[in-house]
Amino acid sequence: MLNLRLTKTELLQKKSLYLKDDTLSLHCECVFPTGISFKGIIGTKIELTLPQTESIDLRSVPIINTSGRQSDDASSLKEGFKALYTEGTLSDIMLTTETETFPAHSAVLCARSPVFKATLTNDMKEMNKGSVDIMDLDADTVRRMLSYMYTDSVEDLQWESALRLYEAANKYEILSLIEKCSDFLEHSLSLTNACDALLLADRHQDHDFKMMCRHT
Secondary structure (H helix, E strand, C coil): CCCCCCCHHHHHHCHHHHEECCEECCCCCCCCCCCCCCCCCCCCCCCCCCCCCCCCCHHHCCCCCCHHHHHHHHHHHHHHHHHHHHHCCCCCEEEECCCCEEEECHHHHHHHCHHHHHHHHHCHHHHHHCEEECCCCCHHHHHHHHHHHHHCCCCCCCHHHHHHHHHHHHHCCCHHHHHHHHHHHHHCCCCCCHHHHHHHHHHCCCHHHHHHHHCC
16 A cells, blocks of 8 residues: 555645646556565776885706716616616526527516517527527527626627627617617627628618728
8 A cells, every 4th residue: 555645735735736627647657676686796996006026047056966866776777677686586588599598577678679579579499498409509699688688788898799789689679779789790800890880881781881891
């Protein structure tokens, strides 16, 4: 119910406004709330002033040298593999020559030589008997080859032992050992041994080594 704040006296006093033709006419505007139509933040503006700091000269920042540590890590890894080879711990395959048998690890052989990898993964006969026969290489050469496969280094090479190790590296496709042997042979070339080296290079189609022999 709406209450009109007009008295009868006020209506009669303003008859021309409210009682035209002796009829009461009222014009009403009603507003009904429908709840919250918007609730939120229209916009914000924040200004933040940071304190000034001095610029940093990168040339003054010390550089940490890790090369020494990497060298120590590599040396430690090398010593670990050398011990694994010399002690024969957890070896799972034997390399047999005419005079000696060497314990080895098939994982190392496969990682270093694609020929050993093909032999040990495809030839079940070799795996079942647990050994690989190497009758065309002498024991000293196989020992040197295995030592390189575990340590990535060769020691106490002489001309004859380098020739035999070069042959073994080619047979088992140990490319890095081929390179080390050929480097040693190239630096040891003389008029007395150049022919032997040339025949070796020709037999294995080592063109770079052959060219070096021809220019001796």
